[in-house]
Amino acid sequence: MAHDFAMKELALQAGVSLATVDRVLHQRPGVRAATQRRVQQAWAELERQQQQVGLRGQRLLIDLVMEAPTRFSRMVRGALDEAMRRTQPAVFRARDHLAETRSAEQWVAVLDGIARRGSHGVLLKAPDLPVVADAVARLQARRIPVVTLVTDMPSAPRLSYVGLDNRCAGQTAAYLMDQWLGAHCCDVLVSSSGQRFQGEGERIEAFRVALAAARSDCGVQVLDAGQGLHAPTVAAVGRLLTRQPWIAAVYSVGGANAAIRAAFEQAGRACRVFIGHDLDDDNLALLRKRQLSAVLHHDLHHDLHLACHLLMQHHGAAPSAAAPKRSNVEVITPFNLPANLSR
Numbered sequence: 001m002a003h004d005f006a007m008k009e010l011a012l013q014a015g016v017s018l019a020t021v022d023r024v025l026h027q028r029p030g031v032r033a034a035t036q037r038r039v040q041q042a043w044a045e046l047e048r049q050q051q052q053v054g055l056r057g058q059r060l061l062i063d064l065v066m067e068a069p070t071r072f073s074r075m076v077r078g079a080l081d082e083a084m085r086r087t088q089p090a091v092f093r094a095r096d097h098l099a100e101t102r103s104a105e106q107w108v109a110v111l112d113g114i115a116r117r118g119s120h121g122v123l124l125k126a127p128d129l130p131v132v133a134d135a136v137a138r139l140q141a142r143r144i145p146v147v148t149l150v151t152d153m154p155s156a157p158r159l160s161y162v163g164l165d166n167r168c169a170g171q172t173a174a175y176l177m178d179q180w181l182g183a184h185c186c187d188v189l190v191s192s193s194g195q196r197f198q199g200e201g202e203r204i205e206a207f208r209v210a211l212a213a214a215r216s217d218c219g220v221q222v223l224d225a226g227q228g229l230h231a232p233t234v235a236a237v238g239r240l241l242t243r244q245p246w247i248a249a250v251y252s253v254g255g256a257n258a259a260i261r262a263a264f265e266q267a268g269r270a271c272r273v274f275i276g277h278d279l280d281d282d283n284l285a286l287l288r289k290r291q292l293s294a295v296l297h298h299d300l301h302h303d304l305h306l307a308c309h310l311l312m313q314h315h316g317a318a319p320s321a322a323a324p325k326r327s328n329v330e331v332i333t334p335f336n337l338p339a340n341l342s343r
Contacts, residue, residue: 170206193254
């Protein structure tokens with residue numbers, strides 16, 4: 001590594017001592033491989049956030065902690081980078097703790113590690129598990145505020161939830177499903193990355209209730225295998241389709257929609273209506289090919305800007321304001337893509 005950043009900046013970003021950074025930079029022995037990787041990751045984070053390093057103002061070093069497919073984590077990371085550049089007068093920097101899957105023990109280790117190192121705030125997308133809520137409580141005891149993203153953890157002492165109104169999203173999906181199926185009677189596959197995420201559970205329950213009220217002729221088959229990952233989702237959906245001949249529509253609350261499409265094609269089955277969430281690269285491609293009926297979208301850039309503002313308020317760097325409202329759901333088709341994505 002060339003020494004482009006001051007060692008103290010690198011130590012702060014990595015959450016390690018100056019001596020440890022010195023040993024890593026000069027390739028001296030006595031540093032665990034995991035710590036070396038953490039310093040290398042901190043270097044990459046500083047390079048990406050280089051504009052923030054030299055700015056003046058109250059400095060807030062925050063942690064982004066997520067379990068999500070890479071395609072979605074990349075979207076959140078980009079929205080956070082933009083929010084940190086726009087949010088003034090504080091100067092934000094972020095450390096990433098991103099994974100596609102984590103065990104409960106790994107969740108506790110990540111959050112307790114942040115508690116030991118210190119942080120000005122944690123942006124958290126996590127399953128609503130008791131051990132994770134307890135780890136959030138330990139962060140709060142260290143005066144480290146936690147803002148939940150996309151999916152809430154109401155059992156944990158978080159500062160606030162920022163993200164989509166998931167109940168409204170499920171109801172909107174049911175309304176669209178009812179309208180677009182018309183007179184056709186079929187079962188609907190509801191695909192989830194795992195109902196331990198409170199937000200996905202809210203979407204599914206709201207969809208079930210609203211669709212049942214609109215039409216009792218449609219059964220709902222919930223599948224929470226696959227964890228939003230491509231290959232496991234193709235396999236899980238394929239197995240379900242062999243057992244359930246009446247499935248001909250999909251409401252995907254957890255992603256991996258290209259995988260769901262592939263499973264239908266491999267089974268030789270038609271999908272009359274397909275509603276998904278989030279404008280990631282996969283969903284944009286499916287929309288443009290008319291392989292998704294609609295995407296339920298919310299503005300991640302607004303959400304991450306709001307999350308940063310809440311942390312500024314907590315640390316006295318911004319005036320207090322009314323409690324934030326949940327983001328509204330937008331129905332996106334191939335004909336009303338946001339301007340920055342319409343190419």
